[in-house]
Amino acid sequence: MPTYTPPLKDLEFVLHEVLQVHESATPGYNELDRDFTGAILEEAGKIARDVLTPLNTVGDTEGCTLENGVVHTPTGFKEAFDIVRDGGWTGLGADPEFGGQGMPYVLGASVTEMLVSANLSFNMYQGLTNGAYEAIHTHGSDELKATFLPKMVTCEWTGTMNLTEPHCGTDLGLMRSKAEPSGDGTYKITGQKIFISAGEHDMADNIIHLVLAKIPGGPDGVKGISLFIVPKFIVNEDGSLGNRNGVVCGNLEKKMGIHGNSTCVMNYDEAEGYLVGEEHKGLRAMFTMMNGARLGVGLQGLAQASVAYQNALGYTRERLQGRDVTGIQNPDGPADPLIVHPDVRRSLMEQKSFVEGGRAFILWGATLLDAGDLADDADAEGLLSLMTPVIKGFLTDKGFDMTVQAQQLYGGHGYIEETGASQFVRDARIAMIYEGANGVQALDLVGRKLASDGGKHVLAFFDLTKTFIKENEGETSLKADFLDPLKAAAKDMQAAAMYFMSEAPKNPNAALAGSSDFMHLFGHVALGLMWARMAKAAQDALTAGASDVAFYETKLATGRYYMARSLPETALRLARITSGAEPVMGLAAEAF
């Protein structure tokens, strides 16, 4: 049975020593001192470790079941949700006007990482509610907000997002669900939505569906899509629950993983719905929600890698097999622990350096989100918008890879469900797919974000990388191990961007053929920058005479691994990118 140790010290290191949140001018950040964040993270960590972790295997094994239209969640989920609700964790980042605690996103992301490491399936019930809350909060009328948000903040009512239809995934223009005006300001929603996470379950009094549908007579394609609230139970004027609405769960999907979350086919049959925002402007409203959601999914990739790594590490320390080639390490035992073997160590370092670098990347992104939201910092918002597909795509691709590497360390025991290593792989796999498959993230990055606002945001990224290198080049302890590799990697990224700029106007495929490679190239440079910043923080702490020397030395050694062995991938990505469209598109579609 897997265990989980909340990475409190690592989270605090990033928050306080790398990002220095407490010194930030972003409104609300002045509250984020070490005492405050320490208390919050410790409490959240306990829930993750003690309440949610033991339910992760249960969720995987039991799954959800559909009986007469009712979805039963796995044993213990409801009780755990009550604990999470009672602790006020569901409204951590929500608007105090509706009962939330108004905490910055960077703190919420830190908490969420732990909850997701402990139990991804479970956390999705709350995560989707937060997303739906966000869309209503930003685009809904005051009346809708007053009616729905307070109960969603507490998760007494949970939320969903309904986009996909059987024939319509990424290409939302193909949508068929209809919304007929009823004449009284409400709409009748009819259609079928699929892959609706938490679409139906037994853990909340009401479920608030956010549904994209087309109002007849509107424009074709995505321009004719509107966003609606469709509650499972109609809410009466006094806030009590009234009739069952015309929406039912038609089926539960059998999935590779996240068995503890109910993935529903939702059938809408003239269900009563309320317009959120303006008619035909539904996509814009949905996109608001998506940026946060994509960050959240990137976080899932990281969180699953983190817990998978922890458990694999434990296994390599306990499992005795073979002897250290340089000399026996465990003379009293029949063999040495797996961790002595160089290829095992390589795998552990790869996982550890990714997890810690990725954590810093996510939390940096969270500070940008806060700066945009709370301080109206358009530059921060623009940079985050550029990096969102990287956070989502790179961290989930790599996060999945890391769960596979973690599983590998168990040998045959990793393939057996008993150890839980397989579940991390199977659960992490979804993060590469939902909220826009990673190929779509790459397309968004290269086809849209890279050149947006005249390329301003990518230039800003290059600038801050250059500035960091320049400001610290005097530190000989950092130069060879951190700054030089970062400089080389950033140069590869610039060369790739230049290639796109010169080739794309002639042939868009020349850029798009390298889009996934660029997403990974960018991801590596971003993690390289994070490691350089973490190394600087660690070096500063050591210089200042910090007592926990081992902690900072470990950070430096972990960062050196990333810079020496992971970051050089940028050159490969650049080579692939500059090979252009021909190798990729040279074979006609019908010739495959």
Added chain:
Amino acid sequence: MPTYTPPLKDLEFVLHEVLQVHESATPGYNELDRDFTGAILEEAGKIARDVLTPLNTVGDTEGCTLENGVVHTPTGFKEAFDIVRDGGWTGLGADPEFGGQGMPYVLGASVTEMLVSANLSFNMYQGLTNGAYEAIHTHGSDELKATFLPKMVTCEWTGTMNLTEPHCGTDLGLMRSKAEPSGDGTYKITGQKIFISAGEHDMADNIIHLVLAKIPGGPDGVKGISLFIVPKFIVNEDGSLGNRNGVVCGNLEKKMGIHGNSTCVMNYDEAEGYLVGEEHKGLRAMFTMMNGARLGVGLQGLAQASVAYQNALGYTRERLQGRDVTGIQNPDGPADPLIVHPDVRRSLMEQKSFVEGGRAFILWGATLLDAGDLADDADAEGLLSLMTPVIKGFLTDKGFDMTVQAQQLYGGHGYIEETGASQFVRDARIAMIYEGANGVQALDLVGRKLASDGGKHVLAFFDLTKTFIKENEGETSLKADFLDPLKAAAKDMQAAAMYFMSEAPKNPNAALAGSSDFMHLFGHVALGLMWARMAKAAQDALTAGASDVAFYETKLATGRYYMARSLPETALRLARITSGAEPVMGLAAEAF
């Protein structure tokens, strides 16, 4: 429901135009003309497509069940096994003296690829029998051979391999299973073995377990291990089945995939066993079997990638989503098929070029195995021995990656079990683990094989690569696209080998830290060589005026993708390798 199209033309291209098996001097190869291989492959392909493919989902969904010591295989497996047996497919490569057909391994591997693509779990019942047959055939006494082999050739009796114990995986020296001499030449075998594939099932009259155990009083560690035959039912003098032996299946493991194969905990309680080969020389006997078995597992990685690719390709042709950025391709439809999108195309090319390159690599390896076995060609044997960990490790690592890429092309539909994409991923995953986890393959490659016989075999590999390049450098059509990239990649491999040679004597960890990287580097160079040879064959066919121009043009375009976009990974692997031991081992085990 997934489908499967046997890759007959691709197999024949490799056999006849690339490897030119019919012209080989290896005994038995003179029979392998196009007519003969064509007939065999077509028949095997039909069984794969029509009999085994439909059972793949059944096997995954139903799995195996244990009831009162009896393991029930999934619906239809037994009937399908009868078809395979009746067709004589189980004895294709076996010695005619025991009822086999004595066909070269290269033909058997071609057949097996298709059977494994269709249904990995199913094929394992036969594959393990072949492995056990091999060990008995090579090391058993005439009496044992006469008693057991004829029924194993026909798979009336199936076989197993019993190595692993709960505390003892790769490190066989830790083995506890005991074999006490009974005084009559037989032994009493006692102990517990785990992860025993096909350990118990209802598809054969008898199960012949090959079991490693220690005879009390023998040397410690691996030098005290002996190999025994332990039949499920004792075989009477007249060949009829007698008493049930003291071996039972104690449990079935719940696994990530290959649900259709029974993975058993086997409990031996004074079971009657017969020594195979000499006392304490069991490991050597087991290793004989392992080389073939590792080739077979490499083939599994490739085979799963192949079928996953085929199905993903079909999906990308049918699924309409979005529009080609260079112009609408399907004006009468609501959207263009997925295959128009560059990142989709990139993924398909990556899969296709791996599968076709990997197939050539495996079949080349098979010709070396035949040359060693049938023509006593020690050089061929040595080269194959060097490449065996690469075939196993590289093809299964990459094979798994490709199934993940295939699954990704389905978007959300790939995560749902219904499409079968998830099963290919889950099934392919085991190939990276069993028959020596890939980290162990890398260790075998760098720690043992690379320097064996004074490095003779790796020099032979370099030589044949150089010779091929030299002989064809005049062909301008090949030079820039194939020969130059191959030369650069081979140079990276040489540099890596040089690094190991100079550093390993000072610090073995400097080599072992780069062992997985070297395995991948080698794999890419090998596939680069295969693609160069395939390109040459395609070019020759075009020059000779072959009628199927499209087939050869497609080969060339696919190869160009591999050379331009996959092969450059060698430089990254070299960079990682030459970063040495420090980044990997710099963090002490207790500091993680």
